Amino acid sequence: MATSSSPSAPPGAWGRTAIALVPLLATLAGLGWGFLILRDLQVPQLVLVLLAIVWGVGGMVLLFTTANFFAEQLPGPWIARVQAWIFVGPAMLMLIWALALPAVRTVIISLYDSIGTKFIGLDNYLGVFTDANMLTVFRNNLLWMIFGTAFTVSLGLLVAVLSDRSRFETLAKGLIFMPMAISFVGAGVIWNFIYAVRPADGAQIGLLNAFWVALGGQPEAWTAFFQPWNNFFLIVIVIWLQTGYSMVLFSAAIKGISTEILEAARVDGANEVQVFFQIMIPMIMGTIITVTTTIVIFTLKIFDVVIVMTGGQYGTSVIATEFYRQYFTYNNDGYGSAIAVVLFIAVIPVMVYNLRQFAQPEAF
Amino acid sequence: MYADKPLNKFLSSLAVNGVLALICLLWTIPTIGLLVSSFRDRLDINSTGWWTIFPHQDWVKVAELRPEEGVDRNTPMTLGGVTHTFEEFRDGVQVGNQRYKWIGNRRIGYVQVQEYRWTANTDFTLENYRQVLAGGNYTATLKDGTTVTELGDDMSGSFLNSLAVAIPSTVIPIALAAFAAYGFAWMRFPGRKMLFILVVALLVVPLQVALVPILRDFVTLGINGTFLAVWLAHTGFGLPLATYLLYNYISELPRDIFESAFIDGASHFTIFAQLVLPLAVPALASFAIFQFLWVWNDYLVGLIFIGATPGSQLVTMRLAEIVGSRGQDWHLLTAGAFITMLLPLTVFFSLQRFFVRGLLAGSVKG
Structure with a gap:
């Protein structure tokens, strides 16, 4: 897909990019801080559950929005390159972390003894x-x-x-x-x-x-x-x-x-x-x-x-x-x-x- | 020859509907039995089958006869005008249309006079639900007036926990998958094809393979036992199917919409949020129902990543625990099981058409 931006970056574009990074980083920091607070919070269970749902769902929406905001402030050709990874990246990272790597890691663990210190080949x-x-x-x-x-x-x-x-x-x-x-x-x-x-x-x-x-x-x-x-x-x-x-x-x-x-x-x-x-x-x-x-x-x-x-x-x-x-x-x-x-x-x-x-x- | 036709048609429709009704009956009876039992008194559940709530013929108690003080119960006794030994009373003695039956043991038992007649066992109670939902100690009043104080099962607490797990575990993977599906369908980037093949291949990786490595990561990160850990796990396990199904849908949206939007200067993010998401609502909703049912009903993932942490257990884990520790307490098991089924059954019956059609949208194309 063609983008509407011009191919050459105007002067000062990188500075704008740096500023656009602020909301994204602030969201990340805020979510991390929120997690620590929620984990140790002593409130009625119903309140805790509602807060957790808002934190999880809202946090994800905020992350995508701020990440895209950041990508769209990048100089010209970078928008398309980076934005594709913002769309596909999170899902792929989750998939690779949750399914692809574990499959490989389980194979490796299966070649070791019960406490995982000694390589024993195919004995298991x-x-x-x-x-x-x-x-x-x-x-x-x-x-x-x-x-x-x-x-x-x-x-x-x-x-x-x-x-x-x-x-x-x-x-x-x-x-x-x-x-x-x-x-x-x-x-x-x-x-x-x-x-x-x-x-x-x-x-x-x-x-x-x-x-x-x-x-x-x-x-x-x-x-x-x-x-x-x-x-x-x-x-x-x-x-x-x-x-x-x-x-x-x-x-x-x-x-x-x-x-x-x-x-x-x-x-x-x-x-x-x-x-x-x-x-x-x-x-x-x-x-x-x-x-x-x-x-x-x-x-x-x-x-x-x-x-x-x-x-x-x-x-x-x-x-x-x-x-x-x-x-x-x-x-x-x-x-x-x-x-x-x-x-x-x-x-x-x-x-x-x-x-x-x-x-x-x-x-x- | 022609006169046979309407008759044949009637007979074949009778056969079709008859077999169908039989299968439907077989399929429904287990659930009905559970539902009926959950409303019965615990003494009733343990002494008679749930089907005795329907009218049937049985021996019904009409009077009690107790031997007088000091009567030797090892010799024949005279009760209500008949004389028999304990053994004979125990097996039941027929007198006219009545039966004299010994209840209990020899020392403290008594004779019950029973009549064979139509009866239905219709004492229903909400006591089971109250006890299963209660946290802390709960005092239950039984049918015969006695009270029992036992630990409640705190199902209401785990119901909330299940909601806290199920809602984000439904929304997050669908959002990630929708972005990825849009990316695969309408953006060009290096490795696009390879990554999509990876998504499809991961469709069939059994999640058991992934449990241990993920558990180790969670322990390292210090988030094991939190809701976040379960969300991440469910997101990972739900993503391949979600991405694959949503890709099928989003990639087939008409190209013209996108072109005119780009000419108007809209960015990918704007198009995604304002055009694609509203258009993909049917696919998103049907997968959401599917994922919600799956996460709500899940036992293994919750068991491993939340574990036995008291206070944050899910309904399925709570129920499994009652099965394990009080497997013969049918009054709790039936009520507990029905509580876990309440929400998914509501979701299912209110959105049934949507669900069935949505499931097809993905699978038929597959």
Whole structure:
């Protein structure tokens, strides 16, 4: 983009620039001072919370405004050069600091021993892949990936197809989508209550055991001693949470199929099942792949549900909870980091695939 | 042949709506169970299922019979005109349409006369919510008149903390991402392409990888355990998606607007603040809802960067703590869980259409 300024700097322009730096520096100093005051302030919590919000949101707006004011006072050609970095710079700095560098640093930590002083090469990785406990962890992640993804995708597709032909579409989609607004911890409580178990001589307060006992079974601790099936009772929770997401995307894709094609097939004598498998499915393949990729990544990273429901005990531990346990409970920095790197490596194929998808303008 | 058509249509619509209704029911029941339970007395929650609030047939108490002082409870006893041993009463004795059932143990128990009839368990209370929200000690009055004094769970305090985390953690990444998206779309600078590829690649970095290094930085800087630390972490984790989605939107704004504004002498900052931001409101708002839900519902990031610092815990952490320490106190768990869900559910149902459409705006293009 061309700028309106002249290419050569008029005399005295740098002096003006120096003065324009004052508001920016004053904002920075003011924010730092504000932070120190807020940190030690003793006021009612509501006041503190409001002040913190004003400090954070207002501070950011002020920083951008004063930084741009400064950039616009620069001599001619410098405006465009500096301003681009004021726009892109903060986001990139945050990204590199919060995600790119940590990824690299975690790899480095994983090559050291538990307290991070001695370089031990790939020993941590050797430990990760030979530990019997870790093999259970990997098996669980595989279960999550396969069954979590399969059910979330197919149920989402089913609801999308059905609701497309129903008069109650909005209501149905709203209800299925609702769990998306619930936290994993909240969902954990909801499902713990469903799986609750009571001794056989009393009334069951958990819905599942109430049914099970009514059908003649013995009360069962579904998420604890029912191994290895307890993993599936945890996976159900994520299916419940995520089906809304896949449904919304499939619903949009199905509405994008032209009705003429579907009608033509029906006129040619195709029944609904054939229409679904031979026309709809191929036409929304792009969406199916997109949704599947997101859910695969999601299930690979699964953490909250497991930690809330079982804390990773009873053979339900997954990569992310095991990493948390090693690193934060046992202070086993190197080993914990190695587990995190394994998670990262597991996601790489999906990432490469995603990058290719982004390269195609019409993935849908 | 043709006469079948309306019938077929009716049957297939019945099948479609039937299956759909069944799935919707399955999807809603867990939440309804939680909501209903949170309003029930703690004695009720622990003795009967929440579904007993619906009319059902059950043994209902009509009278109490206590053995007289000095009666040997190891031999058959005569109560209300029937004579049976303790064991027989314990298993329940049928007399006409009534049942005599021993309640409690042999020494201090008594016989309850029950009738089998329609009943519904509809004693509702707000006591659970009061206790979960209260800070300090709380004295709860139970259904049977007894009082219990326990520590309140201070959910109201953590609700405020969650707001203090969620609002800036929503606004800051969106603002940074909007600036960056504008920069990538409408400014030329060296490294533009490389940096954008980096943004897309970082979309799939699991945030677990980043927790430890960031934690070390916060400890070095001395800001660990503050709101600022959580804001920065959430900003970093939310930025790739925010930048990517907003870039998609902002880069497709019509070029003419920008050209005429530049001819009029407007600067990038003016154009951004006065033209692009208002035009991008749909994309900004839908991502804001998404990010808000994500941050409000987050547990891991808060747990690591705020930790167990008393007084600055978030609702999800508070709830997880109740799960851990009082996992069988269902009256607190259900009320607590519903408090954490209140705000996101309100946001979701009031902005549902916007949210669903906005989520699509980003993903469909992806």
